[in-house]
Every structure is written in structure tokens, then in C-alpha cells.
Amino acid sequence: MSKLGDEYTPPATIEPQKMPFSCQWILSVLNKTISSLDAYKFSDASGAVYAWWQYQLCDIFIEVIKPYFFGNNDKSGKGYAQHTLWVCLDTGLRLLHPFMPFVTEELWQRLPSPKNHTREESIMICEYPSVVESWTNDEIEFEMEMVESAVNPSAPLRRLERP
Template structure:
């Protein structure tokens, strides 16, 4: 971008359009030491979505904290579940990374750490895992523990975000604390070593891998999210079997299942799509969900179209005239398109092969 060419970004325009918090976070996220910032409106817009994500997560949290005791004394003595211990441990990890990065002026790394924690771990996983407890589908003690954890993690997350996004964090803080004090005068988080829980992180990672594997199978097989699945989980190791049994409700809820049958070591049943997590195997029963012949025909049609698209992009990238005259950004876009098409083709081919094996079996 060049100011003389008139294609540079006006910060005031971007702030008016996307907000100060999104613009500040973008600057921090791309301010690697010794490198120029490649600024684009699309990046600022992307962090505007992050601001919206924070706001919506806070609204959900506040609604579920309305009846939580002001001092939270009861919550502090309630035993924490695996999901609670996991997110509290991950908060400490994120806090440590943010503190180290800020102390070393690595603002981009600090921004990346808090972004990953808040969006992917807190919003995408913990809030979904905690919903049954928060909605009263578990015991009152489990609900109180989830509320206690939710408040602590939201407060810690807001403090980590505040240097980058002062306005939205202040607004949420006022609603959360209701004591009139500003978040900017509260103490910055310190790592609570006693809350770092390696075992909870390891166990939760396995549970998340199982859920992700089932979701991937659903996507590969073209099964609509509205259709509930029946799954058999083979866990040869007793520790894994006990863990999956404990987390059974979470897996059923987040993977969209009607049934999760947890077994020890077993042979692969017929008519299933298979996933592997460590020593465990996941069998998704496909009876009544898909027509194998129809799915094979659909995949063949999609692969034929992809072959044409790939050939077209390949010809363009092999054209010396195009490579010499096209802008670097245009060439990169075509290369990325080629990579995406190849990846999609490989996924479709793998799905087609699975259907062939199922049909032969």
C-alpha cells in the first residue's frame, strides 16, 4: 500500500467502520518485531467478528450468572468437574504466555495467545461443555461450580484482553462486577500455579479429539448436522474407557448423538465409518443415514467438477505470460485456490474409498 497511490488505509475511517477495539487489536496482532505491518481492511473486519464473539459470550455468561451468589463463597468450595479444571488450567497457561510476551514487547504473540484462548477454548469449547450444568440439567452443586468457573474465567479473560480492547472489556466489566470500579484499576492477572492441571488438560484433549473425530466423519460422509448419530466407541485401555464414560454426556451433546455405546476392545462392525483417537476407535453407524450408491454418485460428480477446476487453475499457473504480468497478490490467490482444490479433491477421494470399502464389506 502507498499513500501516494491513494490505496492506503485511513485509520479514522477504519475506526468509524469497525470500531476502535477491532483496529487496536489488529495493530497488536500484526506488530511482529522487525517487520512491517501488512494492513488490510479484511483483517480489521475479522477482528470485528472477534469483538462480537466476546460480546455474545459475555451476554451468555451474564445471563447464567444472574442468580450466582455475589461473593461466590459456595462456589469456591464446590468440587470442580473435568471441564472446569481444564479451562482454569488453560487460563493460567494463556495468562503466562500473555505476561511473557508483553514483558518482551512481543505484542503480536500476546494478542495471539489471548485470541486463541478466548475464542477457541473458552467460547468454542468451555461454554458448550458447561451448558448442561448451567441450564440445570446436572446437579445444583455442578451448576454452582460451573457458575464459579464461568465468572472467574470471564474476569480473567477480560483482564487479558483489556490492553488490546479497552472499550468492550470496560463495558462488560461494569455489567459483571456492578461495583462501579473500572477494569483498568483492577490488578492484572498473575499465573496461579496451583490451578495448572496437566492431567485435566491431557484428559480433556482426548475428549475433544473424540468429539472432533465424530464431527469430521459427519462432514466427510455428508451427513446433515440435524441428523443424530449412533456411535460405538472401542477403548481397549481401562483408563480411556473410564474417562469416556465420565465424559459420555459431553460427547453426546457436542457431537450430536442419540447413543454412545462405550466398549472395550472389539472387532469393527459392518456398515460403519471409522475414526481413530490414540488407542481408541470410533464407529459411526451409517444404517438409515445414507444411501451408499447415491453418495458414491454424488462424490464422483463433485470430483469430476474439481478435476476441471484444477486443470484450469494449473494451466493458468503454468502460463509464463500470466506469471510475468500478473500482480504477486493475484498469483498467490491462484496458488491458494489450487491448494484448496487439491485438498478438497483428496478429501472427496478418501470419502469415496470409504464408501467402496463399505459396499464391498
């Protein structure tokens, strides 16, 4: 949340097509995580949400966007990174809420609200996240998978061919 800053105000909507590769990728993976929760299997759902938070958001995305915050080169990149991070935090906390209600409520209350948007009083009465079609990008996910396999050759590929 410190990357958002005190003066940050999230946008009402985002356009992933204009965003950098890393932002498009994390939104697409978040979308896949949301769609995988339709099976209503508690252990699978908790594992999917945990894996998204730990391995995609924290291990990869937050590390990848650090240059936007420590350099003064790309102001639009920093804005896109902040917007994407806010969307990920808001959506991720709502995904995690059934598993960790008190922690997610406290953290969600600290997130800034979009301009001209009436925010619910509690995360408990917010709409549970659903798939956003414009966030899905199989090509970006494939390219990121290729990068991951180059970094860690022992990691198995999930797809055999380009989408």
C-alpha cells in the same frame, strides 16, 4: 453473562480440586494463557488471548456447561459452573483490556462483585492477571487433548506422553 443470573454473587475464592473436569480444565488452560503472555510480543499475546476466548471458553467450555443450566439435576455442578464462568469472564476481560479497552471496561462493569469485597472503580486500575498455581492441572489438559484428538483426528497432539 446471562448464565450468571441477576441474583448471582461470586465467591471470594474458588477450589478447583472440588470442581468438575470441565471447570478444572478451563482454569488450567486460562492459567497457561496467562503464563504465555510473559514474552511481551504484542501479536503473540493478542493471538493467545483471542484463541483462549474463542476456542477454549466459547467453543468448548460454554457448550460443555449448558446441561448444568437446563437441567435441575446437579445444583452443585451449576454453582461450580457459574463460579468458574465468573472467574473466566473477570480474568479474561482483564487479559483482553490492553487490546480492547472500551469494550472490556463496559463488560467488566456489568460483572457482579464478590461478597464483602471492595471492587476497583475501573478495570483499568485492576491488577493484571497472574498465574495461579492451584489452577494448573497438566493431567486434565492431557485428558482433554485426548478427547479433542478423538473428535478431530486430524488435529495434531501437543504432547506425546502423559505428564
